[in-house]
Amino acid sequence: MSPDAKKRRSQLALLAAPIVWIGLIGTIALLASPDPQELSEEVAALVGREIVVVGDSLVVDAEPQLRTVLAGTELRIEAAPGRPLSRGLEIDGTIVLDELAEAPPEIVVIALARNDIGDDDHSEQVAAAMDAFADACVVWVNGAPAANDAMRAVNDVIESGAIERPNVYVADWAAELDPRTDTWLSPQSGALTDDGRWGFARTIGDAISADCL
Numbered sequence: 439m440s441p442d443a444k445k446r447r448s449q450l451a452l453l454a455a456p457i458v459w460i461g462l463i464g465t466i467a468l469l470a471s472p473d474p475q476e477l478s479e480e481v482a483a484l485v486g487r488e489i490v491v492v493g494d495s496l497v498v499d500a501e502p503q504l505r506t507v508l509a510g511t512e513l514r515i516e517a518a519p520g521r522p523l524s525r526g527l528e529i530d531g532t533i534v535l536d537e538l539a540e541a542p543p544e545i546v547v548i549a550l551a552r553n554d555i556g557d558d559d560h561s562e563q564v565a566a567a568m569d570a571f572a573d574a575c576v577v578w579v580n581g582a583p584a585a586n587d588a589m590r591a592v593n594d595v596i597e598s599g600a601i602e603r604p605n606v607y608v609a610d611w612a613a614e615l616d617p618r619t620d621t622w623l624s625p626q627s628g629a630l631t632d633d634g635r636w637g638f639a640r641t642i643g644d645a646i647s648a649d650c651l
Contacts, residue, residue, distance in 0.1 A: 483651050484545075485510035490538060493549030493579070495519035496638055499630050503639035508646070514543070522553040523560045523592070542574045545650050547609075547642055551581030551592045561595045568599050568606050575605055575650035579642060582612040583619070609645035611638065 489511050491497055491504065497517035505513060538546065548567060568576055578600065580593040593612060600606040614637060615622055622634030630638060 482510075484508065484646060486512065487545060487650075488512040488514075488543040489545040489547065489646070490514045490516065490543045491547040491549065491642070493517040493547070494521040494553055496552070496579075496630065497549050500635040500638045503635045504642065507639040507643040517549075520553055521550065523550050523563050538570070542571055545575045545577070545646060546571045547577045547579065547646070549579035549609075549611075549642070551579070551596065552589065560592055561599075564592075564595050564599050568603055572603075572605065575607070575646075576603075577607050577609050577642065577645045577649065579609040579611045579645075582615040607645060607649040609641050611641050614641045 489508060491513070493515075494517060497504070497515060498519055501515055501517070504515065564578075568578070578596050580596050581589045583589060589612075597608055600608045615634070618634075618637065622631055622637050623629070624631055
């Protein structure tokens with residue numbers, strides 16, 4: 439092979455290398471990410487339904503996954519990091535429940551509990567939140583880790599409230615997370631991993647599909 443031919447062959451190889459890498463990265467990304475169409479089919483009956491999610495940093499972190507899992511719905515997300523129950527129903531001084539109760543959505547998801555510690559089980563706040571939406575389907579995401587005494591007390595209140603109200607259901611995030619903490623939570627920060635964000639979103643999507651149709 440002539441020197442010119444060898445040079446041209448090397449140049450072509452250099453040009454092709456980035457294309458190969460781009461294709462490989464794209465393939466890996468497709469394999470790693472859930473199929474949005476497959477997720478959408480799980481909640482196909484919810485298309486067009488109005489859903490409001492009130493939550494804390496878990497909802498903030500998992501918002502892209504929630505919007506994928508609940509694709510096709512009229513989804514409104516009201517969430518802020520570190521939001522406890524004591525302020526979880528307020529945004530900039532406005533009581534979210536009062537605002538929403540004026541024109542209740544069809545489905546309300548409340549993902550608050552994990553930022554509450556101490557002796558208060560927040561039973562009055564939980565009851566008020568549930569009663570504010572007597573005409574809606576309410577899904578309350580319980581808190582984790584369930585082994586925490588304060589968290590277990592709040593979860594018991596949520597569970598009792600749901601038992602007493604036929605329109606209120608519990609999305610059992612504690613049961614979903616506890617056996618998967620090694621892969622769903624970052625060991626450094628305790629924040630949700632990518633798998634954890636998808637797991638959290640699916641827990642909510644599955645609860646809505648099972649209870650609010």
